[in-house]
Amino acid sequence: MNRRHDIDALRVLAFGLLILYHAAMLYVAPVSDWGFHLKSSHLAEWLQYPMLFLNRWRMELLFLISGLAMHFLRGKTGLPRLAWKRTARLLLPLVFGMLVVIPIQPYVQGLAEHGIEPGFLAFLPHYWTHGYRDYGLTWNHLWYLPYLWLYTMGLLALLPVLESAPGKRFCARIRQLHGIPLLLLPALPLFVIGFLLRHRFPETHALVGDWYAHALYATCFIYGYLLGTDTGLWRELARLRGLSLPLALGCFALYLFLDKFAGDLLGGSSLTPAHMLIAKALIDSLRYLYCWTAIAAVLGWGHVLLNRPFRWLPYAREAVYPWYVLHQSLLLLVAWWVVRLHLGPVLEPLLVVLGTIGGCALLHEYVIRRTHWLRPLFGLDASPNSRAAQTLLRPADDIA
DSSP, X not given: OOOOHHHHHHHHHHHHHHHHHHHHTTTBSOTTTSOOSOOOSOOBGGGHHHHHHXXXXXXXXXXXXXXXXXXXXXXXXXXXXXXXXXXXXXXXXXXXXXXXXXXXXXXXXXXXXXXSOXXXXXXXXXXXXXXXXXXXXXXXXXXXXXXXXXXXXXXXXXXXXXXXXXXXXXXXXXXXXXXXXXXXXXXXXXXXXXXXXXXXXXXXXXXXXXXXXXXHHHHHHHHHHHHTTOHHHHHHHHHTHHHHHHHHHHHHXXXXXXXXXXXXXXXXXXXXXXXXXXXXXXXXXXXXXXXXXXXXXXXXXXXHHSOSOOTTXXXXXXXXHHHHHHHHHHHHHHHHHHHTTOOOTTHHHHHHHHHHHHHHHHHIIIIITTOTTTGGGGTOOSSTTSHHHHOOSSOOSSOO
């Protein structure tokens, strides 16, 4: 089995988009809909549209890629050993990040809101002990790690069923999807989840009670595991890429239009409950059809264009996890310094992005990857020369 370079590359690119997305959170308006730890004075409403374009599928794609990685990691590894490896790989960086990396974020937010006194070292004990009610211990952008751990443990518990004879027959039927059904049917469970749960249980990233997020992301995680390395499905996604991309773009355009004008089209203030339900169902159907067709397009085009051994890929693959842990804290730290310089709507965001990327690159290259005891705290093998780090047969046992 050859290494799937396209999966590695998609993981790297997806987390790269995450940095740009969080940088844009500093500048997108209105603040009531796009709240963030810190906001620049240079706000732009037009940023909503490219961010919505990404927002409707970016986390779903990451969880799907994580499910793909679990398919590779399963191999012949026993379930207890795999559970222990994934627990250490996901929860150790989470705990370290919450205690050491994340505190910068509530500190910057507290300064911006005049809720705390300056002095980071004096702030830390209050953060660790919840001395400040609104700026206490949190996982902020690292919420992905406990969610991924939860779905991983759930999948491991389910594997004996999936790997039984009836389970294998069920998976085989799923993998027989092709043509238009492959672009439509996987969107149906996502639509049902969204229609039934999204408004009742808004996404909180608090783990407990976050039923909509769990149902949506766990489903995408299972999709990734079922997709695995099935050559027929990947060949079909590649064949359908010329259809999935325009279909996704059309769904997104129509979704935006109806989300803004559906009320007027159906009668404005005189909407009946039945009309409201129809409008909600139509908008949700477009939202989740866009989500799945966008993912299908990314996977299909990625399989065709990215499944090759790029020279930059091994290094970038290792860098993904440390950059993920570091990026939002560095982003807010750089922004806190730069925003107060009033450099204008072009130079300011450029310096914020470059400062964040530069900080991640320097810390990863010259501190994290060269310090053996630090490496596991950022999700890396203790030694870069370990057997696990050198394997060429599967995606690295990293964040995904």
